[in-house]
Amino acid sequence: MIVARKNLWQMLALAAASIVLGLGVNFFSPEPLPLWRQPGMAPAAALDVPVGEVDADFVLQAGSAAGTILLDARAAAAYHAGHIPGALSLPLERFAAGFAELEPRLRQAGMLVLYCSDRTCGDSPELARRLWARGLKNLLLYSGGMEDWSGRGHAVEK
Numbered sequence: 001m002i003v004a005r006k007n008l009w010q011m012l013a014l015a016a017a018s019i020v021l022g023l024g025v026n027f028f029s030p031e032p033l034p035l036w037r038q039p040g041m042a043p044a045a046a047l048d049v050p051v052g053e054v055d056a057d058f059v060l061q062a063g064s065a066a067g068t069i070l071l072d073a074r075a076a077a078a079y080h081a082g083h084i085p086g087a088l089s090l091p092l093e094r095f096a097a098g099f100a101e102l103e104p105r106l107r108q109a110g111m112l113v114l115y116c117s118d119r120t121c122g123d124s125p126e127l128a129r130r131l132w133a134r135g136l137k138n139l140l141l142y143s144g145g146m147e148d149w150s151g152r153g154h155a156v157e158k
Contacts, residue, residue, distance in 0.1 A: 030096060049132045051125075051139045056152050059084065059113060059142050067110030073123035074116050074146070082156040084115065084149055092123055095130055106136060113140045118147035 026032045054062075062068050063086060070087035072079045079089040088105075090098045099106075106112060112131065116123040128139050142148075150156055 049125075049129050049139075051128045051132075051141050054113060054140045054142050056142070056144060056148055056154065058140075059115075059149070060154060062111065063087075063113065069106065069109040069112050071112055071114045071127065072116070073114055073127040074121075078117065078146075080158070082150070082158050083146070085155050085157040087115075087157075090127060092126055092130075095127070099130075099134065103134075106131070109138065111138050111140060112136060113142055115142040115145045115149075118145045119143050121145055 059070065063070050063084065070084055071090045072083045072087045073090060073092060074083075075091050075093065076089055079087075079091070083089070088102060090102060114124040114127050114131075116127075124141055124143070124145070128141060131139060146156075
């Protein structure tokens with residue numbers, strides 16, 4: 001019984017240390033994860049950012065048109081595993097560096113179409129919010145994302 005109680009205290013101490021370490025890393029991160037919302041603040045997907053929604057047929061036609069840029073909001077590893085042909089990677093975890101690199105092209109584009117993995121993925125709405133905050137207003141969401149794209153049998157680029 002004493003050994004079990006000692007193990008319990010060690011596990012609790014380890015869990016507490018892990019939580020403190022994780023919160024500390026997040027606090028000092030250049031782009032910390034939003035752990036708590038301000039009172040009255042809506043989730044990112046529900047923010048008042050007027051962004052239209054498009055389907056796979058629109059992406060298929062407009063995606064290759066001059067002046068249109070497809071932006072993949074998924075993690076870099078998912079992008080490299082397969083993405084919509086011609087899409088550029090702008091994952092949330094490296095948004096600051098990626099945006100700085102792509103900003104001239106994004107500002108010249110006539111239309112930006114954002115997508116992530118599927119309808120439940122919140123990365124593309126969050127990417128839209130961040131781009132909107134930086135003055136880019138020509139945004140559209142392909143909410144079906146890669147799941148819908150590949151499910152329809154469209155080409156995937158690696």
